[in-house]
Amino acid sequence: MAFGARLMAAMRDRGPLCVGIDPHPELLERWGLPDTPASLVAFADAILDASVDSAAAVKPNSAFYERHGSRGIAALEYTLGRAREMGLLTILDVKRGDIGSTMQGYADAYLAKGAPLEADSITVSPFLGVGSLRPAFELAEHTGKGVFILALTSNPEGASVQHAKGPDGHVADVIARAAGALNEGKEPMGSVGLVVGATVGTAIAELGIDLEAVNGPLLVPGVGAQGGTPADVARVFGNVRHRVLVSQSRGVLQAGPIVEELRGAIRAASGAAQYSLARTNVDE
Numbered sequence: 001m002a003f004g005a006r007l008m009a010a011m012r013d014r015g016p017l018c019v020g021i022d023p024h025p026e027l028l029e030r031w032g033l034p035d036t037p038a039s040l041v042a043f044a045d046a047i048l049d050a051s052v053d054s055a056a057a058v059k060p061n062s063a064f065y066e067r068h069g070s071r072g073i074a075a076l077e078y079t080l081g082r083a084r085e086m087g088l089l090t091i092l093d094v095k096r097g098d099i100g101s102t103m104q105g106y107a108d109a110y111l112a113k114g115a116p117l118e119a120d121s122i123t124v125s126p127f128l129g130v131g132s133l134r135p136a137f138e139l140a141e142h143t144g145k146g147v148f149i150l151a152l153t154s155n156p157e158g159a160s161v162q163h164a165k166g167p168d169g170h171v172a173d174v175i176a177r178a179a180g181a182l183n184e185g186k187e188p189m190g191s192v193g194l195v196v197g198a199t200v201g202t203a204i205a206e207l208g209i210d211l212e213a214v215n216g217p218l219l220v221p222g223v224g225a226q227g228g229t230p231a232d233v234a235r236v237f238g239n240v241r242h243r244v245l246v247s248q249s250r251g252v253l254q255a256g257p258i259v260e261e262l263r264g265a266i267r268a269a270s271g272a273a274q275y276s277l278a279r280t281n282v283d284e
């Protein structure tokens, strides 16, 4: 089954939350764990156990694994495999993007069946042009995987590039339209998503972006530690609420390391997002 359909089913069954697996050194310390590769495994195991019946997906961020070198990558490989065995969808946050021939290598690394670092989906950066990402789109289509393109990121520095206007329109809108074209006609939604922060304020309307026409999942970071709120999510994404996957890392992970307490925080964050989105009047 295609990633878009699998994610839609997971969100229907377990709510609109994706739990970020971000083993920051500060979080490891808070959990009473040393900053070592073995701790990455213990940290992620607890998050997977707490998420399995309460979140639609998990999102390990590769950066926190790469900083430990090959043993960190081995920990990531283990965690991706364990999530797959548990039936949890994975979004590997690697933000890759390169010329087409090299992009094929990245696609093979993460989206090929049986690859050591196989994930259900990855994040990609369109800075070299959305067309350069084609190898990832094509392999994802072939293997039933997903791709999330950075469009309007949650950090304040993103706007100076993403709001810029070129011959084809605003950068973020060009990206959104490209995703819409790749997802056209897909039911219940396509597998090419966008990353759009909860912190983008009124940018969607100002840049003339039609999120409905994207027809793909919207991965929404920025809630919690970055200052975004469930009310912001509802305000920004009310008309496409059925395709919104809110991603939270530090906001929920600080409830660890006890799995029951972590599960409680995940359920509360998921419930808050769901409640806020459900109260949105799409005609407003």
Ligand SMILES: O=c1ccn([C@@H]2O[C@H](COP(=O)(O)O)[C@@H](O)[C@H]2O)c(=O)[nH]1
Residues within 6 Å of the ligand: 020, 022, 061, 093, 152, 153, 154, 155, 195, 196, 197, 221, 222, 223, 224, 225, 226, 247, 248, 249, 250, 251
């Ligand atoms: O626009 C973006 C894209 C990705 N991220 C990633 O999401 C998490 C956010 O962590 P929090 O602790 O919930 O702030 C992190 O892995 C970022 O690299 C993002 O924040 N914004």
